[in-house]
Amino acid sequence: MIQVENLTKHFGPVRAVDGIDFHVGEGEVVGFLGPNGAGKSTTIRMLTCFLPPTAGSARVAGYDIYRDSLQVRSQVGYLPETVPLYPEMRVREFLRFRAALKGVSPRKARNARVEEVMDLCGVREVARKLVGHISRGYRQRVGLAEALVAEPPILILDEPTSGLDPNQRRKVKDLVRRLGEKRTVLFSSHILAEVEQVCSRVIIIHQGRIVGEGTREELVHRLAGGRRLLVQADGPAAELQAFVGGLPGCSEPRITGSQGDFTRVEASLEGEEDPRVRIYTWARERGKLLKELALAEPTLEEIFARLTLSPAFQEGEAGEEESP
Amino acid sequence: MKRVLVVALRELLAFFLSPMAYVIGFLFVFFRGWETLALAKSFADSGQDLNAFPMLYAMGLCGQMMAVLAPPLLTMRLFAEEKRTGSLELLMTAPVKDWEVVLGKWAASLVFFMVLWAPTVLLLLLLQAPWLLGAHLAAGPIFTVHLWVLLAGGLFLAVGLFCSSLTQNQLIASISALVIINLLLWGPFIVARAGWVPAEGIWRELFSQVYILDHIQSSFGLGLIDTAHVWFYLSTTALFLFLTVRSVESRRWV
Structure with missing residues (x-):
């Protein structure tokens, strides 16, 4: 129309x-x-x-x-x-x-x-x-x-x-x-x-x-790395971080907080990967306690901020828009 | 054409709702009555020939003020206010042509202008009373004088509308309209006084066509209708309305 x-x-x-x-x-x-x-x-x-x-x-x-x-x-x-x-x-x-x-x-x-x-x-x-x-x-x-x-x-x-x-x-x-x-x-x-x-x-x-x-x-x-994985488990922080970083599709694991024995790790997730079951299995096998396990879809607000705040990104997106 | 009527009716409503219009109307009727009675009294006292009455009636200060001052004040709002408040956007995104809007607004202002003059009909009826003038007033010149008011009013309102379409500021619109109207009215007078007008030939002819004040003295004030003069008002009005349409349209010029 x-x-x-x-x-x-x-x-x-x-x-x-x-x-x-x-x-x-x-x-x-x-x-x-x-x-x-x-x-x-x-x-x-x-x-x-x-x-x-x-x-x-x-x-x-x-x-x-x-x-x-x-x-x-x-x-x-x-x-x-x-x-x-x-x-x-x-x-x-x-x-x-x-x-x-x-x-x-x-x-x-x-x-x-x-x-x-x-x-x-x-x-x-x-x-x-x-x-x-x-x-x-x-x-x-x-x-x-x-x-x-x-x-x-x-x-x-x-x-x-x-x-x-x-x-x-x-x-x-x-x-x-x-x-x-x-x-x-x-x-x-x-x-x-x-x-x-x-x-x-x-x-x-x-x-x-x-x-x-x-x-x-x-x-x-389209926005690769748009989703995030959130894990909170007990045990050594470095171990959790290393494990999350080694999962398929996961990158940039960051420790974003700790509470007593628990450590919170966030990572970017690419494509359609969903490693939640693997994390659960991993934690059960090692007798770890899981407090949080979630996939966060970015809100439109985040996409909007990303598209309209970073100049480098705009160039890439604008270029892509022209092709179809 | 139907949309012209729709636009005109809305504008007319807006005129009747604005305090400004009532102020102009009241002042006009009040001073016009006073002025006319004074004029009638002077005629009655001096026993002057009544043939000169319609012309002096038309040229009276209050009538002049009405013809010159009212159009800019009535029309200044028509486009300038819509531009300032942004309602022009809503108006011009409706399926209505530019000329329909211009013609509608002008027609509304002309109708309202005539409404302001309407009460003076009572004055004229009063003048027929024998104890006032002592004689009967000829209807012909009175009619042509009012025809002049209508024609000149239409022209001056078109000038005012054009000025309003040029700006967002009502003050600028009214003052620029006032300047153009006075140039139209007094420009030829000054040229004639300065003796710049050739005694004969095409320029002389042309000059007498645009000499508005002379129109009153040589035709309208005497009960004559000179079609050449009528044509001058109609064509000049059309010219200013055309310029207004172009001005409104100019927002869509690339």
């Missing part, structure tokens, strides 16, 4: 978006992740036809964002980052205006649709309030209702949960998840936990380039 090729945006000498490629398939919910200033909003503004690309192209629902901008806009429901609504209008009035602008007609169907999205997004209780007087959480949801009002097949949401309290955030997340059942959703955020919960696939962007893409499992898999 969204096909991006070599999309580039320069603001003077600043390369906000630097030749990115990705695609979002029909019915997918894709997270668009990146630290602040990574180029998320700029990319989204190009996809929603607000800004023109400097180079490259993108197709949304089969239409070119530059040449068929009107068709693209009629297929996309967009929630901008700052949720700029007209403060002097009442919520219901605003939604009716937007529905009319987006060509939802006739009037009866339009009004019914507005009531429907107000229920869906939980803003009925503020329907008669002025947009300027409602809380941030409601504003966000009114913005979401606005994006949905013309029943677009594609939703592009720019940080829909920013500035919300945890309860409001959960409501928005649940809503997005439900919406994603029938629609294609591109969801930008810098909060990883959220993306992990809502999205089936993640695109990580940093300094205008894509540094990682895939499902969480794929990202974990």
